[in-house]
Amino acid sequence: MVKPRDEVVAQFNEQVNMSVEELEAWLADPQSAKAGTGVGVESGHKIVEILKKNPTKDPEKYDEEDIEHMRKVVGYNSRHMAQEDHLKDTKTKEELEKTKSTIR
Numbered sequence: 001m002v003k004p005r006d007e008v009v010a011q012f013n014e015q016v017n018m019s020v021e022e023l024e025a026w027l028a029d030p031q032s033a034k035a036g037t038g039v040g041v042e043s044g045h046k047i048v049e050i051l052k053k054n055p056t057k058d059p060e061k062y063d064e065e066d067i068e069h070m071r072k073v074v075g076y077n078s079r080h081m082a083q084e085d086h087l088k089d090t091k092t093k094e095e096l097e098k099t100k101s102t103i104r
Helices: 005-015 020-028 030-034 038-053 064-090 093-097
Strands: none
Touching (some): 020 038
16 A cells, blocks of 8 residues: 555654764765665665755645655665664674674
């Protein structure tokens, strides 16, 4: 089932917790390329475009292309956060520190 537009917008704005400037600085840092795949970097640049286009986060100002990408971001983030929650329940702090997990 597809999430309603208003739910996608709300979750996107909650999950994307960096400002345009912070996200641009991260994307410019060579470490960002090591943090994941090229798809993630491309997505980060698209997120910057969305944030710049609608700095007030007015739900009515997002077009369908924005919503489509926001839906992908929300889906990815939600899956990733659920996996990390599971890791916290199944691994010790020391085991997490030996992985690429962002949970410490």
